[in-house]
Amino acid sequence: MAFINDHYLKLKAGYLFPEIGRRVNKFCEENPNAPVIKLGIGDVTEPLPAAIREAMHAAIDEMGDAGSFRGYGPEQGYGFLREAIAKNDFQSRGVDISADEIFVSDGSKCDTGNILDIFGANNKVAVTDPVYPVYVDTNVMTGRTGAADESGRYAGLTYLPVTAENNFVAPLPESPVDLIYLCYPNNPTGTVATKETLKQWVDYARANGSIILFDAAYEAFITDPEIPHSIYEIEGAKEVAIEFRSFSKNAGFTGTRCAFTVVPKQLKGTTASGEPAEIHPLWNRRHCTKFNGVSYIIQKGAEAVYSEQGREQIQGLISFYLENARLLREGLESVGISVYGGVNAPYVWLKTPGESTSWEFFDELLQKAHLVGTPGSGFGASGEGYFRLSAFNTRDNINEAVTRFQKVVS
Ligand code: MLT
Incomplete structure (x- = not known):
């Protein structure tokens, strides 16, 4: 008999990011033409610098x-x-x-x-x-x-x-x-x-x-x-x-x-x-x-x-993503959202508007704005009522995401 590691059975459903992926894939299958912008998982979008x-x-x-x-x-x-x-x-x-x-x-x-x-x-x-x-x-x-x-x-x-x-x-x-x-x-x-x-x-x-x-x-x-x-x-x-x-x-x-x-x-x-x-x-x-x-x-x-070149080039990447974070932060603040982080980090952490739970807001943003973020409760019970947006994306997508986000909450 081969016994399994029973501790795995205690784990809640899926790992957070695959769970988001599952929901997004389902949405995309049902709405194949929706122009979805993903600010969920913190994955970089800019190419490897030339020196590297x-x-x-x-x-x-x-x-x-x-x-x-x-x-x-x-x-x-x-x-x-x-x-x-x-x-x-x-x-x-x-x-x-x-x-x-x-x-x-x-x-x-x-x-x-x-x-x-x-x-x-x-x-x-x-x-x-x-x-x-x-x-x-x-x-x-x-x-x-x-x-x-x-x-x-x-x-x-x-x-x-x-x-x-x-x-x-x-x-x-x-x-x-x-x-x-x-x-x-x-x-x-x-x-x-x-x-x-x-x-x-x-x-x-x-x-x-x-x-x-x-x-x-x-x-x-x-x-x-x-x-x-x-x-x-x-x-x-x-x-x-x-x-x-x-x-x-x-x-x-x-x-x-x-x-x-x-x-x-x-x-x-x-x-x-x-x-x-x-x-x-x-x-x-x-x-x-x-x-x-x-x-x-x-x-x-x-x-x-x-x-020397590597340093300069990666500094360019970092500044690029930090500028994205600033655009997200200021764009959200301008419509009355409470925003944290995003100054010394590529993540913007916000209070979900109104009474929505994190996952409710995730669904609303996906359905209405075709935007993907990460529900705060996915990071722990005290993250309930919060939401994370990643600044890792192209500038066009960040600008578009801000516009769509503003429409949903205004
Ligand atoms: C995240 O979105 O939290 C990160 O991508 C996770 C990671 O780097 O593994």
């Missing part, structure tokens, strides 16, 4: 020559990319992270899920609410929760509400937690954490022996010079935090796949018998056992993100 493509082309040519062909690469990533990341993303900001603390991977979604492999099943886990659903679902899959209640909250998880009422600043947990997921700039709310807020979390983790799982996939969108890009900008964070970064949103790698995770050597957890244990060798062991590295071609493309 050129580096990939050159890498393909190397792979076609017996003298420079490469087979398996180092599981943790090639030295050239790990060095470039450490230097440009951390050391240049005064953060002492070294290349061997960087683990190159095929995505932050995978890494934030996979990281649970190296942590005990009995950890108390805290997430913000609303939250990127991967953090919650992977905890359910690995048996760290009980069943979901009617609002979709799983027993055993600690939910920290982030709403307009608390200015989207997560309160510290009332009872101690061991693993804390934080995502800044935040998906889905598009809000950011100040140095003071992050310091509170680092202090909390140090005082409680907790570990912070810090998802900084959207850090490149930070425009405010006072906002930290990395949790390691906070003193003591290297002892208590793992950071996840991605090339998906800043450099257009959603389809190409390249990301990295930072595991500082100082970071320690605790064994079942209460001894301190280093996290870095555990993640290294996990990574080498279950992963064979990102392709050389893709890593050469990622390295080019840090070249």
Whole structure:
């Protein structure tokens, strides 16, 4: 008899984005001529910058020559990319992270899920609410929760509400937690954490022996010079935090796949018998056992993100999407919608107008304006009454979306 992992049966229906896709496909089948604009999933639309493509082309040519062909690469990533990341993303900001603390991977979604492999099943886990659903679902899959209640909250998880009422600043947990997921700039709310807020979390983790799982996939969108890009900008964070970064949103790698995770050597957890244990060798062991590295071609493309031309070109992409976010924000505000985020992030988070629930508003927007967004409740119970629009789209689609949105709510 082959027993299944029963924890999967606790998962609510489908993963959020496929569920949206299902509803949109049904609508499109019934309305084949409707000009649907999708601002749901945060997937980039602009092409890979030239500097990245050129580096990939050159890498393909190397792979076609017996003298420079490469087979398996180092599981943790090639030295050239790990060095470039450490230097440009951390050391240049005064953060002492070294290349061997960087683990190159095929995505932050995978890494934030996979990281649970190296942590005990009995950890108390805290997430913000609303939250990127991967953090919650992977905890359910690995048996760290009980069943979901009617609002979709799983027993055993600690939910920290982030709403307009608390200015989207997560309160510290009332009872101690061991693993804390934080995502800044935040998906889905598009809000950011100040140095003071992050310091509170680092202090909390140090005082409680907790570990912070810090998802900084959207850090490149930070425009405010006072906002930290990395949790390691906070003193003591290297002892208590793992950071996840991605090339998906800043450099257009959603389809190409390249990301990295930072595991500082100082970071320690605790064994079942209460001894301190280093996290870095555990993640290294996990990574080498279950992963064979990102392709050389893709890593050469990622390295080019840090070249002079690469930097300029990706800055162009980031500015483009941030301008989209501004157009969405201001266009919605002009018709009286309460809007959050979208300044240091590619997501705009809004209050659903009137009494509509998030899913009701989703259906209304789809039916009346042929616009797709993401219902706030899909990110958690505290997201009810909110709605997310992604700024990842063409300028024409963003302008058209604003016009249609305004018509629906005016
Ligand atoms: C989102 O829309 O929240 C993102 O696309 C999710 C992701 O990057 O996996």
